[in-house]
Amino acid sequence: MTEPRRRPGPKRALTEEAVLDAALTLLDTDGPGAASIRRIAAALGVSPNSVYTYLPDKSAIEQALVERLLGDLNRAAPGGDDWRADLEALALDLRRRLTAHPGAVPLLLGGAMNGPEALLLGERLLDLLDRAGLAATEAARGAYLIMSYVLGAIALEVADVPRAGALAPERDRIAARRAAMSQVPAAMFPRTAAAVDVTATWIGTEQYLWGLRRVLDGLSTHA
Amino acid sequence: MTEPRRRPGPKRALTEEAVLDAALTLLDTDGPGAASIRRIAAALGVSPNSVYTYLPDKSAIEQALVERLLGDLNRAAPGGDDWRADLEALALDLRRRLTAHPGAVPLLLGGAMNGPEALLLGERLLDLLDRAGLAATEAARGAYLIMSYVLGAIALEVADVPRAGALAPERDRIAARRAAMSQVPAAMFPRTAAAVDVTATWIGTEQYLWGLRRVLDGLSTHA
DNA sequence: ACCTGAACACCGTTCAAGT
DNA sequence: ACCTGAACACCGTTCAAGT
Numbered sequence: 420m421t422e423p424r425r426r427p428g429p430k431r432a433l434t435e436e437a438v439l440d441a442a443l444t445l446l447d448t449d450g451p452g453a454a455s456i457r458r459i460a461a462a463l464g465v466s467p468n469s470v471y472t473y474l475p476d477k478s479a480i481e482q483a484l485v486e487r488l489l490g491d492l493n494r495a496a497p498g499g500d501d502w503r504a505d506l507e508a509l510a511l512d513l514r515r516r517l518t519a520h521p522g523a524v525p526l527l528l529g530g531a532m533n534g535p536e537a538l539l540l541g542e543r544l545l546d547l548l549d550r551a552g553l554a555a556t557e558a559a560r561g562a563y564l565i566m567s568y569v570l571g572a573i574a575l576e577v578a579d580v581p582r583a584g585a586l587a588p589e590r591d592r593i594a595a596r597r598a599a600m601s602q603v604p605a606a607m608f609p610r611t612a613a614a615v616d617v618t619a620t621w622i623g624t625e626q627y628l629w630g631l632r633r634v635l636d637g638l639s640t641h642a
Numbered sequence: 643m644t645e646p647r648r649r650p651g652p653k654r655a656l657t658e659e660a661v662l663d664a665a666l667t668l669l670d671t672d673g674p675g676a677a678s679i680r681r682i683a684a685a686l687g688v689s690p691n692s693v694y695t696y697l698p699d700k701s702a703i704e705q706a707l708v709e710r711l712l713g714d715l716n717r718a719a720p721g722g723d724d725w726r727a728d729l730e731a732l733a734l735d736l737r738r739r740l741t742a743h744p745g746a747v748p749l750l751l752g753g754a755m756n757g758p759e760a761l762l763l764g765e766r767l768l769d770l771l772d773r774a775g776l777a778a779t780e781a782a783r784g785a786y787l788i789m790s791y792v793l794g795a796i797a798l799e800v801a802d803v804p805r806a807g808a809l810a811p812e813r814d815r816i817a818a819r820r821a822a823m824s825q826v827p828a829a830m831f832p833r834t835a836a837a838v839d840v841t842a843t844w845i846g847t848e849q850y851l852w853g854l855r856r857v858l859d860g861l862s863t864h865a
Numbered sequence: 866a867c868c869t870g871a872a873c874a875c876c877g878t879t880c881a882a883g884t
Numbered sequence: 885a886c887c888t889g890a891a892c893a894c895c896g897t898t899c900a901a902g903t
Contacts, residue, residue: 571792
């Protein structure tokens with residue numbers, strides 16, 4: 420992450436940062452799987468092997484990408500005096516950043532969340548739930564519950580659309596979801612078919628926040 | 643899925659079922675990514691191209707695998723008179739089946755949940771929440787919330803272990819989690835480090851069920 | 866120290882040909 | 885109708901060689 424002293428030798432053509440930039444751009448442009456080492460190298464005008472100078476292998480690139488995204492989130496800390504507002508803002512910010520890079524979502528859910536930035540995010544959740552008045556055990560379990568819900572909801576939302584680079588605007592995705600649901604045979608799935616008319620915004624920000632609030636309600640009830 | 647009438651022609655060497663069996667075995671043995679068309683074909687003693695006779699492409703194999711797992715779950719319906727017990731049993735059964743095939747979890751969260759068995763599972767959730775006394779809107783949103791939590795929690799749990807074929811026994815995974823957490827520097831992540839001592843079973847069945855109950859509490863509170 | 870080209874062991878998928 | 889071998893355009897990674 421830091422480069423303390425440069426050793427002698429030929430000039431570096433790249434930086435770890437540049438490799439991650441290229442990987443993220445490919446992910447955003449051409450979807451998951453597009454961030455291959457060979458395509459990253461090509462985008463940087465360098466031979467594939469050269470990438471191995473900066474990161475040891477493919478999975479290191481993926482982990483570093485996850486850490487960068489979480490680091491950006493952690494550094495954009497709001498920090499007001501209302502724990503509930505802060506928690507909702509944090510959850511919404513995570514969702515905003517991940518839906519902006521849908522190709523990166525599988526990386527988050529595919530690898531262990533044990534990097535420094537992932538730990539820092541967990542620490543922030545624990546702090547928020549402490550401010551909420553939860554006991555240590557409830558806070559620890561609650562933080563894991565919130566993380567599970569938040570990542571699961573984002574993953575389902577991102578997976579819902581046939582993957583092709585960037586995510587469509589939320590209004591379009593909701594419309595597509597409703598259109599798809601209206602095609603469900605009511606004879607076989609009566610409740611699912613009926614649910615189309617029940618609410619206009621079945622997925623999207625509103626549903627995400629609704630779910631988060633039910634989770635927080637459940638935590639308060641228990642405390 | 644069904645084979646109504648066989649057309650004339652040479653004998654079929656395989657069935658779609660056999661292809662999926664081989665794919666799942668490879669997934670269980672060698673982890674995600676092991677279920678390549680070429681390895682499936684090799685395991686079945688057939689040329690790679692031959693697989694395309696039964697399923698149109700790789701993603702069709704993955705979708706069919708997901709549908710089979712959800713189908714098994716749907717067909718193992720318990721159905722008592724206590725909606726809460728039924729819901730918890732269903733959630734536990736899903737978790738049990740997915741942790742038995744950790745390599746299949748990314749397939750579930752990577753593709754849209756819109757196959758017949760996925761719809762049927764959604765239908766069952768809606769029915770359970772209707773029995774819980776929830777109004778139609780709350781049931782629809784609640785079903786989506788439960789699905790998000792349940793899949794997110796399972797994905798985090800499966801991703802927590804360095805992926806290598808089958809999942810270790812839960813007791814071992816909890817011990818490994820605790821060991822890893824005890825290595826977290828307390829100076830930098832005080833709350834995370836303190837959480838190690840807070841509860842002996844921080845992940846696993848107990849945490850999963852605890853989270854589900856908080857979600858259900860939140861739904862009841864809101865209703 | 867960092868780059869390169871060449872190679873190895875893989876992929877998914879398509880094509881043309883056999884029966 | 886279903887199989888096969890051969891081929892195409894890819895992968896991640898390693899090795900040996902250049903500067």
